[in-house]
Amino acid sequence: MESLIERLTLVERHVTRAIETVRSDSAASPVLLAVVLEFQRKAQKAHAALSSGVDTRAAREAVVEVEQAADSANVAAAADPSASEATRKAIEVAHKAMCLIKVEGS
16 A cells, blocks of 8 residues: 555645646636645645654644645535536546545545
8 A cells, every 4th residue: 555645645746737727727716726726735735744754643634634625626616617627627636536545544
């Protein structure tokens, strides 16, 4: 099984693709982009914390923040009536990647 850092790296790659997709979607809301960028910031923060060897409680808190940001991004995508299907799908993929971490246990 992959380590938590490896799984989080995969999430970060999906979030990067989602950001690229939102940026190329001229109809997507600037708010949607901001929410997805926050997802990226939380993932990067968690990755840095885990890489620095924080204690288990702090690591779990960092992962929970990413989970919450993933949920927010997914809801924002669903709520943006102008976002394209490709934009919604890219965000959904990033969100599901984060959900897998939660399901598999961090």
